[in-house]
Amino acid sequence: MASPFFMRKIIHIDMDSFYASVEVRDNPSLKGKPVGIGSATEKRGVLCTANYEARKYGVKAALSTMYALKLCPDLILVKPNFEKYQEESLKIREIFKEYTELIEPLSLDEAFLDVSDCKKCEGSATLIAQEIRAKIFDKTKLTASAGIAPNKFLAKVASDWNKPNGQFVITPEDVAEFVYKLPLKKIFGVGKVTATKLHDQGFKTCGDIQKASIRELRDIVGSFGESLHKYSKGIDDREVCTTRERKSISVEHTFKEDILEVKEVAKKVEKIFAELKYRLKNKNVGKNEIKSIFIKLKFNDFQQTTVSDLNSSFELSDYLQLVNRGFKRKEAPVRLLGLGVQLKTQKKVSKYQLNFLNE
Ligand code: TTP
Ligand code: MG
Secondary structure (H helix, E strand, O other): OOOOHHHOOEEEEEEOOHHHHHHHHHOHHHOOOOEEEOOOOOOOOEOOEEOHHHHOOOOOOOOEHHHHHHHOOOOEEEOOOHHHHHHHHHHHHHHHHOOOOOEEEEEOOEEEEEOOOOOHHHHOHHHHHHHHHHHHHHHHOOOEEEEEEOOHHHHHHHHOOOOOOOEEEOOOOOHHHHHHOOEHHHOOOOOHHHHHHHHHOOOOEHHHHHOOOHHHHHHHHOOHHHHHHHHHOOOOOOOOOOOOOEEEEEEEEEEEEEEOOHHHHHHHHHHHHHHHHHHHHHOOOOHHHEEEEEEEEEEOOOOEEEEEEOOOOOOHHHHHHHHHHHHHOOOOOEEEEEEEEEEEEEEOOOOOOEEEEEO
């Protein structure tokens, strides 16, 4: 049994520029050069990631390939090879298992480990993290960073603190001081939109949030208010879940050319809907497990909108209606369309949605 939450020792491990590091390792001529993972021929696609040399130019994950090339004309594009990354991921997980059974992978390159009951390294989570990173390097020649803390929220923040190839410890005694000045955008779940809402109300750090009431926070960020209040004090009692599950499944297409009219988008909906149905079937998800359906549109200025419906059946016509509603919000050329479902009971799927190019 794991110790009570206030005694937990959590390690968050995150590989450094994972896909890019694998590609550079396997092609030493790329060493020291800026590398982005994405297709060179599909310039309208987005980058999966970039190595640290490329990041100096502002190139990073999810940036459009075209824009990345503008920022860094020497950027070398390498096509992703997911099987290879999966293989490396398995090797890393085997190493984790030497230390604990309580492993919660978040994606191929990242996991929480609860090492509260691990007797190795005289029970020092700091030394365990160091040893794990050394073993990862030994076995894969890839570097990892680690965060060590009394809970998941802080461990995840900490793994980013000394990246790449570093680690950072937050002891229970350090927590109060550490969170006080922590910018809100470091909190998992605070994206750009939430951060802006909070900034507009004068909240910039966890220290600012600590002074607010939960009610006040709920008015700004809805049901997330309560968790936000807890996190801001460095409290997170979530356990490391050994069976991580996702709540939604979706399929997205980025078009080679922007779509100008809703009629044209409708044609694409049919195709993507068929793919989504196929994915659900593959994952053994029945209609009765669907809580709601949603669509996502990204316009040519990269603004995006999502429309969802709780009371619909899973029919093509339902998606067409949602797309119509989304299109009316801006009536601008569309570069990406996604269709998806939120699930009632959670099903295990991978972290990143499919994002491939449509002809
Ligand atoms: P991250 O751990 O977020 O990024 P990273 O490992 O490339 O870099 P860092 O050193 O900052 O940890 O994601 C892990 C892998 O997941 C990444 O190598 C590629 C993939 N990925 C995507 O495919 N799309 C995305 O939007 C992101 C963020 C990651
Ligand atoms: Mg990583």
